[in-house]
Each structure stands twice: as C-alpha cells, then as structure tokens.
Amino acid sequence: MNYVNTGSADKHFTITATNSVGFDNPNEIGGSLKNIVKNKLGGLTLVINSSLNQLSWALRNREGVRIGTYDYTFSYPLSLTLQRQ
Numbered sequence: 001m002n003y004v005n006t007g008s009a010d011k012h013f014t015i016t017a018t019n020s021v022g023f024d025n026p027n028e029i030g031g032s033l034k035n036i037v038k039n040k041l042g043g044l045t046l047v048i049n050s051s052l053n054q055l056s057w058a059l060r061n062r063e064g065v066r067i068g069t070y071d072y073t074f075s076y077p078l079s080l081t082l083q084r085q
Helices: none
Strands: 015-018 028-035 040-048 054-061 079-083
Antiparallel strands (some): 015 028
C-alpha cells in the first residue's frame, strides 16, 4: 500500500489484473501480483460470487522454465476468502 498513489512507470505496483476475457467465469479476473519482499511475480486469480458478498483469491507461481535456484514460496497467503457481513 506504500505505492498506492504512484504510477506504474515506477514499477512499485503490487497488483495488475485483466478483465474476464479468456475466462469461463465473468466474475473472475486474473493477473499478476508482485511480491515486493521476495522480488518475484505470481499469478493471481480473484473470483467474486454471484451474490457479491464473497471474494476469493488464489496465488500461484507463474508458468515457465526456471534456471538455477528458485524460491517457490510467497510472503502472501496462497488462498484467501473475504466474506461481507
């Protein structure tokens, strides 16, 4: 949240997402999340239920070849569900 008012050119963003194009669920967006502490990008999927009262987050390592050592862990939770009361 330290960089919430900065532009993307400074590369301090944390979440970049796209709309549901290419997804089967119109309540789903996918994109990347930059884990600043670990200096790595992860794949992020956010899904809101049809009642708009529950948001689920799923974080995973991005696809691709890894050369050398690679830290598969994140400093953020891999899954999270927010429930509106």
